[in-house]
Amino acid sequence: MTGNIIHHQPSYLEYQGRYKGLLGWILSTDHKRIALLYLYSQLAFFFAGMIMGVFMRLELIAPGRQIMDPATYNALFTMHGLTMIFLFIIPGLAASFGNFFLPILIGAKDVAFPKLNLFSWYLFVGGALIVLIGMFTGDGPPDTGWTFYAPYSLRTNTNVVVTVFGAFVLGFSSVLTGLNFIVTIHRMRAPGMGFFRMPLFIWAMYGTAWIQLLATPVVGITFIMVIADRLLGIGFFDPAKGGDPILYQHLFWIYSHPAVYIMILPAMGAITEIITTFSNRVVFGYKAIAMSSLAIAFVGYLVWGHHMFTSGMSETARWVFSLLTFLVAIPSAIKVFNWSATLYKGSINLQPPFWWAMAFIFVFMIGGLTGLVLGSVATDVHVHDTMFVVAHFHYIVFGGAGLAFFAALHYWYPKMFGKMYNKRVSNIGLLVVFIGFNTLYFPMFILGIMGMPRRYYDYLPEFTFLNQISTVGSWILVTGMIIVVTNLLRAKKMAPEFIDNPWGGRTLEWKIQSPPPLENFEEIPVIDHGPYDLVKD
Amino acid sequence: MEQNTTTHTAHENYDPISSKLGMWLFIFTELLLFGALFIVYSVYRYRNPVAFHLAHHELSITIGFINTVILLISSATVAMSITAMQKGDKKATLIFLAITLLLATIFLINKYFEWGAKIHHGIYPGSEFLLSLSHGDILFFGLYFFMTGLHAIHIIVGMVLLTIVFFRVRNGRINPDRYSFLENGGLYWHLVDLIWIFLFPLFYLIH
Numbered sequence: 001m002t003g004n005i006i007h008h009q010p011s012y013l014e015y016q017g018r019y020k021g022l023l024g025w026i027l028s029t030d031h032k033r034i035a036l037l038y039l040y041s042q043l044a045f046f047f048a049g050m051i052m053g054v055f056m057r058l059e060l061i062a063p064g065r066q067i068m069d070p071a072t073y074n075a076l077f078t079m080h081g082l083t084m085i086f087l088f089i090i091p092g093l094a095a096s097f098g099n100f101f102l103p104i105l106i107g108a109k110d111v112a113f114p115k116l117n118l119f120s121w122y123l124f125v126g127g128a129l130i131v132l133i134g135m136f137t138g139d140g141p142p143d144t145g146w147t148f149y150a151p152y153s154l155r156t157n158t159n160v161v162v163t164v165f166g167a168f169v170l171g172f173s174s175v176l177t178g179l180n181f182i183v184t185i186h187r188m189r190a191p192g193m194g195f196f197r198m199p200l201f202i203w204a205m206y207g208t209a210w211i212q213l214l215a216t217p218v219v220g221i222t223f224i225m226v227i228a229d230r231l232l233g234i235g236f237f238d239p240a241k242g243g244d245p246i247l248y249q250h251l252f253w254i255y256s257h258p259a260v261y262i263m264i265l266p267a268m269g270a271i272t273e274i275i276t277t278f279s280n281r282v283v284f285g286y287k288a289i290a291m292s293s294l295a296i297a298f299v300g301y302l303v304w305g306h307h308m309f310t311s312g313m314s315e316t317a318r319w320v321f322s323l324l325t326f327l328v329a330i331p332s333a334i335k336v337f338n339w340s341a342t343l344y345k346g347s348i349n350l351q352p353p354f355w356w357a358m359a360f361i362f363v364f365m366i367g368g369l370t371g372l373v374l375g376s377v378a379t380d381v382h383v384h385d386t387m388f389v390v391a392h393f394h395y396i397v398f399g400g401a402g403l404a405f406f407a408a409l410h411y412w413y414p415k416m417f418g419k420m421y422n423k424r425v426s427n428i429g430l431l432v433v434f435i436g437f438n439t440l441y442f443p444m445f446i447l448g449i450m451g452m453p454r455r456y457y458d459y460l461p462e463f464t465f466l467n468q469i470s471t472v473g474s475w476i477l478v479t480g481m482i483i484v485v486t487n488l489l490r491a492k493k494m495a496p497e498f499i500d501n502p503w504g505g506r507t508l509e510w511k512i513q514s515p516p517p518l519e520n521f522e523e524i525p526v527i528d529h530g531p532y533d534l535v536k537d
Numbered sequence: 538m539e540q541n542t543t544t545h546t547a548h549e550n551y552d553p554i555s556s557k558l559g560m561w562l563f564i565f566t567e568l569l570l571f572g573a574l575f576i577v578y579s580v581y582r583y584r585n586p587v588a589f590h591l592a593h594h595e596l597s598i599t600i601g602f603i604n605t606v607i608l609l610i611s612s613a614t615v616a617m618s619i620t621a622m623q624k625g626d627k628k629a630t631l632i633f634l635a636i637t638l639l640l641a642t643i644f645l646i647n648k649y650f651e652w653g654a655k656i657h658h659g660i661y662p663g664s665e666f667l668l669s670l671s672h673g674d675i676l677f678f679g680l681y682f683f684m685t686g687l688h689a690i691h692i693i694v695g696m697v698l699l700t701i702v703f704f705r706v707r708n709g710r711i712n713p714d715r716y717s718f719l720e721n722g723g724l725y726w727h728l729v730d731l732i733w734i735f736l737f738p739l740f741y742l743i744h
Contacts, residue, residue, distance in 0.1 A: 112555045179562045187555045212561060225577070225683070233663030234679035236577060241679075242672025247580055251573055427733040
């Protein structure tokens with residue numbers, strides 16, 4: 001299959017437009033170059049956030065003061081959350097891999113609005129800069145936690161206004177990306193590609209884009225209201241002026257719970273692609289997976305109250321939100337069962353991306369099942385605001401979306417750069433990451449059940465042992481991450497290979513050269529079969 | 538769906554349906570932006586019905602009504618400019634756009650005097666006088682200034698957009714073959730109008 005493709009077009013990496021060098025990147029409207037801009041910025045933020053996490057764990061290695069004072073610790077967990085959530089995982093797979101592969105997978109030359117796409121990246125970087133300015137100027141970084149709960153966010157002397165404004169700008173970037181993707185999917189599919197011939201990654205992206213579009217404006221205006229409260233003293237959320245802090249929590253979670261699905265849906269989409277490719281089978285239950293993406297996006301809107309079981313809600317609201325939360329488990333389980341069914345009797349090809357996908361499923365299952373403990377009111381009130389929540393959240397968001405990010409990176413790396421990394425080193429790196437991850441976060445479940453609260457600088461002596469294990473885990477995890485990323489960076493320096501389809505993939509990106517040419521397709525393909533059908537070329 | 542998929546917009550191509558679809562989605566996000574504020578409004582009004590009722594007497598229904606009429610007419614003129622463009626009448630398009638911009642300016646001038654009078658009486662967010670009133674009053678005027686202020690910002694953004702449209706029509710970059718930018722500017726203007734249609738009864742006419 002590989003030999004059939006003739007390499008005669010310059011790839012998007014080599015192509016010389018109007019500008020050379022760095023300008024050729026930051027002024028390019030090519031979706032592939034923009035995707036790499038996102039990818040590099042996100043990875044930089046990921047490592048920054050990871051370093052903050054390591055320092056937090058170091059502080060928690062023993063009770064009492066270790067390396068920082070309590071105020072610094074508060075600022076650190078706030079900035080860790082802001083960096084990881086707003087700068088790494090909310091843009092997540094959608095901004096990087098979505099940008100790169102969404103047009104290619106539907107057989108288009110670019111997204112619908114290429115200039116708007118570049119503008120979104122500028123907003124992203126601008127928002128990130130504003131958040132950074134908020135960290136290092138004024139009265140120091142915010143210490144409210146990434147949730148900016150009122151009324152504390154209205155009272156603290158730290159630099160909340162600038163940081164919240166940065167988050168608002170980042171939200172704008174997210175909305176415009178979502179808008180761009182929805183229009184692209186509706187208007188630019190190749191001839192013959194009906195909605196039910198789209199690869200499942202596209203279905204996941206479609207659900208994600210709608211959430212970005214519909215949920216983000218709510219948190220955007222909520223952030224502006226916090227700014228107005230602080231600067232103008234309006235009092236929307238200030239009880240002293242008649243405002244209601246609980247209303248802030250509602251408005252915040254109306255966005256921030258669906259945001260979890262902005263993180264996880266593209267991840268699930270990428271995992272679906274990987275499992276199908278490496279099982280050499282047509283995906284099991286195509287329509288069920290496609291619809292489950294939309295179901296998750298839809299039901300995900302209606303569950304925000306489960307963050308507030310202990311904040312003060314009526315008994316009715318609590319059981320309704322609990323019920324709706326349990327409903328999300330259905331489409332999520334549909335996906336996991338369909339992945340397993342796809343593997344069954346498949347001709348499984350044990351390559352690094354596949355191992356990453358398996359690691360994803362393992363930790364995602366733990367994360368999902370512990371989510372039921374938090375979704376049920378009766379158990380949630382006992383573990384609410386304990387380390388149990390921290391563990392669950394990291395199993396879902398880092399273990400789920402984060403590992404899927406790296407799975408996608410390993411899956412599409414040969415396509416993006418036309419080079420192959422060292423598979424052995426990659427597998428070793430994954431093993432170290434996997435061990436480190438579980439050593440770091442699993443003890444937190446037990447700590448939470450024992451009653452250790454989250455976000456606390458200090459703890460009782462009986463929690464020491466598990467905290468020490470967890471801190472050691474953070475070192476292992478960082479080591480693994482360094483191995484994985486170094487391996488990928490080293491591969492970039494190697495000579496290009498002709499690997500147009502190293503995994504035997506069947507979707508459209510594997511039918512063009514690696515790295516793809518500027519306009520992806522010389523001729524727009526005509527689609528006459530499903531995305532995963534095994535057909536001879 | 539199938540027939541839609543044949544259209545391809547690469548860099549050089551032009552697909553008016555895509556740009557209009559994009560604009561509608563953007564308008565949807567704007568509605569949600571204000572939607573969150575409407576929720577906040579309803580929650581606080583439910584909790585402070587008497588204060589909200591009394592506070593609204595401070596607002597001048599006359600100025601509010603005049604501004605409503607101004608915005609409705611401006612929405613009509615922007616729609617007429619699009620029709621004029623479709624008929625290939627460049628001069629009429631420019632005139633209707635100019636009238637729209639003029640009406641928008643009058644709206645803002647009215648707003649300036651309306652706000653100015655409130656501020657003169659010591660009613661503005663964080664003022665000592667306002668803070669001495671009840672919680673309901675603080676919230677009513679907080680919401681009033683925040684929501685009408687946000688709406689005024691949208692008016693200004695809309696005016697900037699329509700000014701760009703005006704100059705592009707004049708130099709022919711927007712023409713009867715390619716006028717989706719004009720249409721999108723018009724759509725945005727209708728949105729600004731629509732939001733005012735909700736703000737007017739919520740603040741001026743409630744009983």
